[in-house]
Amino acid sequence: MVELKPLKNDEFQLLHAAIADLSPEAIVDGAIMDASLVVDALRRLITENNIKNPAFGGSLSGHSVIIKKIQLPSMSENELTESIQWEAEQYIPFDINDVNLDYEVLDAGDGETMDVLLVAVKKDRIADYTSALVQAGRDPVLVDVDVFAVQNAYEVNYGLGDETVALVNVGASVMNINVLHARNSIFWRDVAFGGNQYTEAIQRELNLPREDAERLKLGERVGDHSVQQIMGVLNTVSEDLAAELQKTIDFFVATSSVDRLDRVVLSGGSAQVLNLEEVLKERFQVEVEIMNPFRNIRYSESDFDPEWINRHAPAMAVAVGLAVRTVGD
Numbered sequence: 001m002v003e004l005k006p007l008k009n010d011e012f013q014l015l016h017a018a019i020a021d022l023s024p025e026a027i028v029d030g031a032i033m034d035a036s037l038v039v040d041a042l043r044r045l046i047t048e049n050n051i052k053n054p055a056f057g058g059s060l061s062g063h064s065v066i067i068k069k070i071q072l073p074s075m076s077e078n079e080l081t082e083s084i085q086w087e088a089e090q091y092i093p094f095d096i097n098d099v100n101l102d103y104e105v106l107d108a109g110d111g112e113t114m115d116v117l118l119v120a121v122k123k124d125r126i127a128d129y130t131s132a133l134v135q136a137g138r139d140p141v142l143v144d145v146d147v148f149a150v151q152n153a154y155e156v157n158y159g160l161g162d163e164t165v166a167l168v169n170v171g172a173s174v175m176n177i178n179v180l181h182a183r184n185s186i187f188w189r190d191v192a193f194g195g196n197q198y199t200e201a202i203q204r205e206l207n208l209p210r211e212d213a214e215r216l217k218l219g220e221r222v223g224d225h226s227v228q229q230i231m232g233v234l235n236t237v238s239e240d241l242a243a244e245l246q247k248t249i250d251f252f253v254a255t256s257s258v259d260r261l262d263r264v265v266l267s268g269g270s271a272q273v274l275n276l277e278e279v280l281k282e283r284f285q286v287e288v289e290i291m292n293p294f295r296n297i298r299y300s301e302s303d304f305d306p307e308w309i310n311r312h313a314p315a316m317a318v319a320v321g322l323a324v325r326t327v328g329d
Helices: 035-048 077-089 123-135 146-158 195-206 210-217 227-255 276-284 306-323
Strands: 002-006 012-017 055-060 065-073 099-107 113-122 139-145 164-170 175-181 184-191 263-267 287-290
Touching: 002 306, 012 306, 035 123, 055 123, 055 146, 055 306, 065 077, 065 184, 077 099, 077 113, 099 123, 113 123, 113 139, 123 139, 139 146, 139 306, 146 164, 146 175, 146 184, 146 263, 146 306, 164 227, 175 227, 184 227, 195 210, 195 227, 210 227, 227 276, 263 276, 263 306, 276 287
Parallel strands: 055 139, 164 263, 263 287
Antiparallel strands: 002 012, 065 113, 099 113, 164 175, 175 184
């Protein structure tokens, strides 16, 4: 949970940053399975951090989210608003009445056609998330999707250049991939692979409870178990992650006019898994770095422990990307 205050010159100040652990059965593959656990965690964060702001945003990813770039005949904004639902039906694998649609004109094209970014999310999935916010006593004012929330966090902190950058957000069960090229987002995919694979592999190897495996995964010593004992396990899972990412990047290169990748930027709770950066560098032969979504965000060290911020920053990329939004933007 992140709250930012806009300052002059497009800068932001950090007002609140907090994390609550959820048991693995609370949210599975992006779907809220036990709303009471999620609502209790939200209420606890709101109370413990004395958050007064009533306006909250949430973000989604996974199978219920469809992102497509489509080409349409050039038309006015009003014509597009009227026809987008009919146009979208051809591209959405769900009943059009079961989804919420949004769109953005990316490129007006050559005068005869226009590129439009289309996003559709199942209404019941949105309702699950907004309902949790309402039950926690807050007003859900916007819902975003993870790949674009991460992009917002990246733009605010790093800006956009002409290089080709893959933003890779490694969550618990879903890896969000967003490729930026020449200042535009040009490719998106959610892959069912995440930090749970590391945790489960450690549990199997050492017969540990989940909590201990989570701590070991991020480099902490647990009882007699050291990180050295599980480096082989971590590297094996990281190679699997790299292979999944390779498939996606290969598909991107094969289906776009861009033939190279310049950089990979990692975020998410599992971005800091030991040696993951090195495995990806070896695989892709490009620069790999971990995103700091607070890089350009001002905060007082008397209010926020820099060590805590640095440790949790990669996991908060989506939340920062939501917090830079304003209602109706």
